[in-house]
Amino acid sequence: MTKQSSPSHSSTHLDINKKGIKTRDQSTTSSTSNMVSVRMDQDTRNQLDDIGEQFHLKRSDIARSYLKLCKTVIVKTNQDLQLFDGTKVSFFPQILLKFMYSRLNPEDLIALGDQLALLAYTNCQIESIHDMEEKIRYLEQLGWITINRIREMDAEGKSWIYYAITAQNSPLDLIHALLYRFLFRKKLPPELTAENIKENFSKITKRFKNSDLEKSLPRFKKELGIHKENFDDFAPLYKFDALREAVNN
Secondary structure (H helix, E strand, O other): OEEEEOOOOEEEEEEEEOOEEEOOOOOOOOOOOOOEEEEEEHHHHHHHHHHHHHHOOOHHHHHHHHHHHHHOOEEOOOOOEEOOOOOEEOOOOOHHHHHHHHOOOHHHHHHHHHHHHHHHHHHHHHOOOOOHHHHHHHHHHHOOOOEEEEEEEOOOOOEEEEEEEEOOOOOHHHHHHHHHHHHHOOOOOOOOOHHHHHHOOOOOOHHHOOOHHHHHHHHHHHHHOEOHHHHOOOOOEEOEHHHEEEOOO
16 A cells, blocks of 8 residues: 555555555556556545554455455445345344344244245355355355354264354244255245144144145255254254355364
8 A cells, every 4th residue: 555645635545456455665666457546545544544453454455355245245336335236225224133033923033034045045146156155155244144153073973064054133934934945945835834834843733744845845844954943932043955055174
């Protein structure tokens, strides 16, 4: 970064290449096809410095983090935020999610999860994001879920990395619908509410005999690989076999 000053204006010059952001001692360096020059005004530079002091980060690291946003959203020159399909988005405090979800019934949560998944899936297709880990990372970058990467061993002694979802502020009905659509392009059957699944997890109870749930639940359990502990009232994480990868020992 080279500071250029004048009586009325000062700016910071950034050279950005595939490896990230590098500081430059001179503003007149030769450019390459992999490099873009960006000028920052003094207010922006001061803002980056303030953030750096607060979180003990270099100015270049902060700038690089902002540039990584282009992998998730498009920031237009008028400061509008949108997804790759043109959908406009806005900032929304996560602390309000729990309040909003608590006002929705299971059917509404399922409908909301399905709509979010359709939106995410469309944008992943546009950006050619097909790998499961990359798709889950995209959901995480949108701020809809929080992922915990944990290693566990199954009953046969095989080790797995689970992309476990933090349960706080994430109703299971919404998560089931979101994942089922996002991973398998299927709409969650309305009878598969979390309450009904919990009641019939081990075996179909009498009142659900010969019902739609008796037909749809076994397939759903197998495809998503749901874990019984997900339905505990104070479960800290949701784990699914569809969100795991084998560890190569």
